[in-house]
Amino acid sequence: xxxxxxxxxxPGDARPPLRVEEIATAxxxxxxxxxxxxxxxxxxxxxxxDDLLLxxxxxxxxxxxxxxxxxxxxxxxxxLEARRTDGHILITVSDEGSWRxxxxxxxxxxxxPLMRHLAQDVRVASGHDGTVVALRxxxxxxxxxxxxxxxxx
Numbered sequence: 376x377x378x379x380x381x382x383x384x385x386p387g388d389a390r391p392p393l394r395v396e397e398i399a400t401a402x403x404x405x406x407x408x409x410x411x412x413x414x415x416x417x418x419x420x421x422x423x424x425d426d427l428l429l430x431x432x433x434x435x436x437x438x439x440x441x442x443x444x445x446x447x448x449x450x451x452x453x454x455l456e457a458r459r460t461d462g463h464i465l466i467t468v469s470d471e472g473s474w475r476x477x478x479x480x481x482x483x484x485x486x487x488p489l490m491r492h493l494a495q496d497v498r499v500a501s502g503h504d505g506t507v508v509a510l511r512x513x514x515x516x517x518x519x520x521x522x523x524x525x526x527x528x
Contacts (some may be wrong), residue, residue, distance in 0.1 A: 390417065392458035399443055399453035399470055404435035407455045411466075414457055419464065419514065426493045427464060427512055431455070433486045434468035434508040442472025442506060459514075466510040474501035 393414040397403035411431050415424050435453065443450040450472075457466045490497045496511040 390459070392456060394454075394456050396452050396454045399439045399450040399472070401436070401439050403453055404432065404439040407435050407453065408432045411455060411457060415464070418459070423464075423512065423514060427466075430490045430493045430497075430510055430512075431457075431466055431468065433490055434510070437486055438468060438470040438472070438506065438508075442470040442474075445473055462514050464510075464512045464514060466512075467507055468510075469505060469507040471505035474506050 393411065395407055395410055397407060408428060408431060412424065412428055415427060419427070435455065438453050439450070442453075452471055454469045455466070456469075457464065459465075487497065487499070490508075490510065494510045494512045496509075498507075498509045500507045500509075
């Protein structure tokens with residue numbers, strides 16, 4: 376029987392999701408990373424936490440650095456949401472800024488490949504309302520997806 380009846384949490388989610396928002400700056404990206412760390416260490420294997428935080432921080436830092444570059448009124452919101460479901464951690468990082476296309480600079484542009492290497496599923500959606508980076512990491516085998524870990528975000 377599911378202990379989450381009436382809580383609004385999905386089955387298998389042992390605790391409330393993490394939902395935080397700040398103005399997109401380098402400092403706020405670091406604070407959101409720390410909040411994600413504090414949320415993850417409650418029940419996520421330590422072998423997974425470091426890789427997951429690297430992926431999350433890459434998405435946060437990219438949004439803080441690039442999303443609002445063309446905005447004359449300064450940076451806007453940076454959101455982090457995380458939840459645990461049966462065998463997965465699902466994380467979204469979103470902003471209301473503009474997507475920045477890769478520049479071809481050989482010293483830049485490694486963030487998405489890094490995220491895709493460390494997480495089982497990485498999806499990026501950008502449009503007029505901003506950008507959403509959705510990440511899924513399978514916990515059941517700590518990086519080795521089994522049949523049960525494959526699925527949609």
